[in-house]
Amino acid sequence: AGVARVVPQPGAAAAGAAGGGGGSLAVAAGDKVQHAKWGVGTVVAVKGSGNDTELQIAFPAPVGVKRLLAAFAPLTKL
Secondary structure, three states, rough: OOOOOOOOOOOOOOOOOOOOOOHOOOOOOOOOEEOOOOOOEEEEEEEOOOOOOOEEEEEEEOOOEEEEEEEOEEEOOO
């Protein structure tokens, strides 16, 4: 009760960030990114392409390594 669910729209999170088509963020392993909640992280791996691009990003403790879909993650390339 009283809890709203926010559903991100493809491309909305990557607005203003350097990115490719479909709202996906154009990053490579070793790139630094800023996440809205977890702060600055380093891209460890990139798998897939387009809206199916999955990023593995290492954030400082206690967050650790996270797997995120580039099309939905609130990321900005640094």
